[in-house]
Amino acid sequence: MIRMLLLSLFLAGMAGADTRDSILDAHVLPRFDRLEARTQALSAMADADCGTASAPPRGAFTDAVKAWAAVSHLRFGPTEAENRSFALAFWPDNRGLTPKALTWLILAQDQAVSDSTAFAEVSVAARGLYALEHLLFDDRIATAGNAEYRCxxxxxxxxxxxxxxxxxxxxxxDHYAALMRSPGPGGTYQSEAEVIQEFFKALGTGLQMTAELRLGRPLGTYDKPRPLRAEMWRSGLSLDLIRASLRSQRELALLLAKDDADLQMELAAKFDLALETASRIDDPTLAGVASPSGRVRIEALQQRVNEIREAVAKDLGPKLGVSAGFNSLDGD
Structure with a gap:
């Protein structure tokens, strides 16, 4: 009996390690590499052409933002260290701090812009992709102050x-992937199960963000929709980011379910239905939340995402032997 128990634990650990390695090698590392490449391309484009109305920097910006959406559910470890996620992606901005911080910098012509170390100490509201959206797509910010300074x-x-x-x-x-591959006493992760739980929690975080923030914020209530609370509405990317995040979350979900073909098929079908629902919405900024017909379509997409959340909690979690636990969005 003891031998059988030890064998079952060993096999479960091997299965967990295989799943973990697949997630790291096929999902996490390539997507962070892509984010690095896209943001580097954006920086190079800004150096070559910083015109706020120019197509090239706007195109590079779009690529970088979609790359961020594809990793935005991985809100632990390197993403959260040193406040990196907030500095790169300060959203939601519930108090409208970003335009205020940018306006202050522009009018004061703060010279932190000429020193990368000094700029790293600037308020997160004036840094990152969401601040850049204001400079490229918000007419008021894009014309404030001196053009040379804005550049x-x-x-x-x-x-x-x-x-x-x-x-x-x-x-x-260099660090965190190896840390997850070698769980044990005294480490950040005590077991393979804790590593798998971290990825399961990340999937739940991403789906929650999609349903409650990317869709829920602009939906508001029937009597008081909030279209201007949609993510990246100025650049017309609100719906694109939902699609990008869902595609990435789909990949993670199927990797987590890799040892159960039936569960993989169930989750794939639910994600595909959500993506198909999104493809039928011709409303890049989700402005349709303010009209009855447009709202119905966006609510239908939110419902599809919530159905995925339910399947993940009810079917995938027990299969993995883990629970979602607390995540960075809880309490927001």
């Missing part, structure tokens, strides 16, 4: 973002 600010934000993304990727490759 320097765009370049400083883009370079800072590339550094942050590079630090995340390097931390994953």
């Amino acid at each position: 320097a600010l765009i370049r400083a934000i883009a370079a800072d973002g590339a550094r942050l993304a590079g630090d995340m990727a390097a931390d994953w490759h």
Whole structure:
């Protein structure tokens, strides 16, 4: 009996290690590499052309933001270290701090823009991709103050973002992936099960963010919709980011369920239904939440995402022997 128990624990550990390695090698590391590459390309484009109305920097910006959406559910370890996620992606901005912080920098012509170390100490509200969206797509910010200074600010934000993304990727490759591959007493993770639980929690965090923030914030209530609370509405990327995040979450979910073909099929079908629902919405900024017909379509997408959340909690969690636990969005 004891031998059988030890064998079952050994086999469960081997299965957990295989799943963990698949997630790290096929999902986590490549996506952080892509984020680093896209933010570096954005920084290079800003150096070459910092015109706020130019197509090239706007295109590079879109690529970088989608790359962030694809890792935004991995809110632990290298992403959270040194406040990196907030500095790269300060959203939601419930108090409208970003335009205020940017306006102050522009009008004061703060010289932190000329020193990367000094700029790293600037308020997170004036750093990262969401600050850059204001500079590229908000007419009021894009025309404030001196054009030469705005150009320097765009370049400083883009370079800072590339550094942050590079630090995340390097931390994953040089430290955190190995830490997750070697759980044990005294480590950050005590067992393979704790590593799998971390990834399961990340999946739940991503789905919660999609349902409650990316969709729930603009939906508001029927009597008081909030279209201007949609993520990246100024750049017209609100729906694109939902699609990008769902595709990435789908990948993680199927990797977590890799040892159960039936469960994989169930989860794939639910994700595909959500993505199909999203594809039928012709409303890039989710402005349709303010009209009855548009709202119905967006609510339907939210319902599809919540159905995935339910299946993940009810079917995937027990299969893995883990629970979601507390995540960084709880209590927001």
